[in-house]
Amino acid sequence: MMSSLEKLVDYFVNYSFVRYAFVVGLLIALCSSLLGVTLVLKRFSFIGDGLSHVAFGAMAVAAVTGLTNRMAIVLPVTLLAAILLLRTGQNTKIKGDAAVAMISVGALAIGYMLMNVFPASSNISGDVCSTLFGSTSILTLRPLDVTLCVIMAVVVLAIFLLFYHKIFAVTFDESFAQASGIQANLYNFIIAVVTAMIIVLAMNLVGSLLISALIIFPALSAMRVFKSFKSVIICSAVISVVCAAAGIILSILFSTPVGSTIVTADIVVFFGFWAVSAITGGKRA
Amino acid sequence: MIQITCKDAVLGYEDGIVAEGLNFIVEEGDYLCILGENGSGKSTLVKALLGLKSQKSGEITRHTKGIGYLPQQTIVQRDFPASVREIVRSGCLSGSGLRPFYTKEEKQRADETMQQLGIDHLAKRCYRDLSGGQQQRVLLARALCATKHLLLLDEPVTGLDPKAQLDLYEMIARLNKEGVTIIMVSHDVNAAVRYASHILHIGSRKQLFFGTVDEYRNSRVGQSFLAAGGLDDEQS
Numbered sequence: 001m002m003s004s005l006e007k008l009v010d011y012f013v014n015y016s017f018v019r020y021a022f023v024v025g026l027l028i029a030l031c032s033s034l035l036g037v038t039l040v041l042k043r044f045s046f047i048g049d050g051l052s053h054v055a056f057g058a059m060a061v062a063a064v065t066g067l068t069n070r071m072a073i074v075l076p077v078t079l080l081a082a083i084l085l086l087r088t089g090q091n092t093k094i095k096g097d098a099a100v101a102m103i104s105v106g107a108l109a110i111g112y113m114l115m116n117v118f119p120a121s122s123n124i125s126g127d128v129c130s131t132l133f134g135s136t137s138i139l140t141l142r143p144l145d146v147t148l149c150v151i152m153a154v155v156v157l158a159i160f161l162l163f164y165h166k167i168f169a170v171t172f173d174e175s176f177a178q179a180s181g182i183q184a185n186l187y188n189f190i191i192a193v194v195t196a197m198i199i200v201l202a203m204n205l206v207g208s209l210l211i212s213a214l215i216i217f218p219a220l221s222a223m224r225v226f227k228s229f230k231s232v233i234i235c236s237a238v239i240s241v242v243c244a245a246a247g248i249i250l251s252i253l254f255s256t257p258v259g260s261t262i263v264t265a266d267i268v269v270f271f272g273f274w275a276v277s278a279i280t281g282g283k284r285a
Numbered sequence: 286m287i288q289i290t291c292k293d294a295v296l297g298y299e300d301g302i303v304a305e306g307l308n309f310i311v312e313e314g315d316y317l318c319i320l321g322e323n324g325s326g327k328s329t330l331v332k333a334l335l336g337l338k339s340q341k342s343g344e345i346t347r348h349t350k351g352i353g354y355l356p357q358q359t360i361v362q363r364d365f366p367a368s369v370r371e372i373v374r375s376g377c378l379s380g381s382g383l384r385p386f387y388t389k390e391e392k393q394r395a396d397e398t399m400q401q402l403g404i405d406h407l408a409k410r411c412y413r414d415l416s417g418g419q420q421q422r423v424l425l426a427r428a429l430c431a432t433k434h435l436l437l438l439d440e441p442v443t444g445l446d447p448k449a450q451l452d453l454y455e456m457i458a459r460l461n462k463e464g465v466t467i468i469m470v471s472h473d474v475n476a477a478v479r480y481a482s483h484i485l486h487i488g489s490r491k492q493l494f495f496g497t498v499d500e501y502r503n504s505r506v507g508q509s510f511l512a513a514g515g516l517d518d519e520q521s
């Protein structure tokens with residue numbers, strides 16, 4: 001045990017990429033859990049999934065065109081998709097979930113095809129795998145990535161804190177919010193933009209297949225036990241950050257994939273909370 | 286001062302027209318009661334007045350921003366975590382602009398409204414664990430926090446016990462005396478003619494009556510509906 005702790009401290013002190021991974025990982029976990037509560041409650045759990053696949057498709061396009069700055073394509077495309085999806089969610093003609101599924105698998109298929117038809121490197125399956133599962137990219141962050149990530153996280157946090165009450169109102173009852181003079185559409189738009197930013201950020205950490213887990217699990221765990229919006233948000237943020245920290249540490253110690261280790265930690269916590277709510281809930285009822 | 290004008294409005298959904306020929310105005314301090322059978326389009330009209338739904342043709346103008354709204358049904362998900370206090374306070378957001386927190390006055394207004402409606406002891410409870418009538422009061426408290434000008438209530442007494450119904454009517458009347466304009470959808474004709482100043486009666490597809498309560502009492506629609514309403518009361 002001591003030796004693994006020493007190993008960890010050693011890594012942390014000596015390797016900047018470990019520190020970077022920590023900073024970025026925790027920030028992403030924090031942001032995604034904050035927004036996750038809103039998305040889950042708005043019945044948009046799957047938007048994370050859909051958007052991440054769009055981001056994957058965009059990533060493929062960026063890779064094929066050989067752009068060095070992939071964010072320049074990925075971020076705008078994902079933003080656009082987010083706005084489109086949240087808008088169709090309100091449209092009665094196309095059901096929100098169907099639209100998400102459509103865009104999601106469409107982007108996935110096209111992205112994979114592009115990567116195969118115009119291979120950017122010889123190791124296609126390796127490329128695909130790392131985009132989907134984020135395998136090691138979090139451990140290869142450059143200072144620029146970290147700065148970008150910190151800026152985006154700060155923006156997301158600021159937006160969330162600034163509009164917290166309005167986001168609650170719009171999530172709880174959109175018609176009432178609109179009637180009382182809150183511009184519900186504006187806040188839906190903000191939620192879409194922030195979601196897209198988080199997805200793009202989180203792609204580095206857990207890859208595009210596992211992002212939904214980062215968004216959904218902490219929120220669902222917190223909702224098992226807590227009963228007010230504020231406590232659910234705080235609890236889900238704490239769960240998410242703790243799980244991310246634990247996941248990164250474990251993955252370094254046992255050299256497991258970072259993304260899936262974090263998600264596994266989230267799943268374990270979810271079952272823990274589920275058990276707690278089953279016990280206490282049983283007593284109350 | 287006129288707060289709402291509705292001119293030749295036609296309301297409907299994709300599959301057809303619900304009500305047409307709606308003509309009325311609501312002035313500051315009015316207490317308008319909207320009557321009509323199930324499905325005559327009262328809730329649809331309320332949504333149009335709020336701007337949540339656009340009319341097919343005609344004109345609806347609102348001269349007030351920030352309307353307190355009590356929906357007939359709130360589709361809140363079963364598992365939504367929200368305390369009563371959080372919900373009532375969210376009514377205070379209307380005038381807050383970009384300010385990210387509630388002021389002391391807003392918090393106090395929320396607390397007072399909860400006291401008024403007798404739900405202050407529920408403040409920390411989770412909304413989804415309350416009874417139907419308690420939920421109704423919470424949403425009413427939220428609506429009361431939202432405005433000092435115009436309250437739009439879609440069947441506010443549904444699900445309340447008789448005493449609570451009476452309390453609610455008295456309270457709305459008191460608010461109205463203090464200058465809050467009230468628009469209320471109701472099935473209770475007797476309460477409507479007792480408390481309201483104006484009546485809007487919608488029949489199938491068209492407006493049957495708009496005018497003051499006294500005019501309504503003397504109109505044919507009013508007399509027949511009042512008679513039927515009275516009968517209902519005796520039966521129940």
Ligand SMILES: Nc1ncnc2c1ncn2[C@@H]1O[C@H](COP(=O)(O)OP(=O)(O)OP(=O)(O)O)[C@@H](O)[C@H]1O
Pocket residue numbers: 298299300303321322323324325326327328329330357
């Ligand atoms: N979302 C919708 N899409 C299509 N038709 C609708 C929709 N909502 C309501 N309607 C129809 O519009 C008509 C009026 O409905 P509305 O809810 O306005 O009635 P109401 O007067 O409020 O009735 P109640 O007294 O039962 O509350 C009904 O025939 C209903 O079937």
Ligand SMILES: [Mg+2]
Pocket residue numbers: 327328329357439
């Ligand atoms: Mg109705």
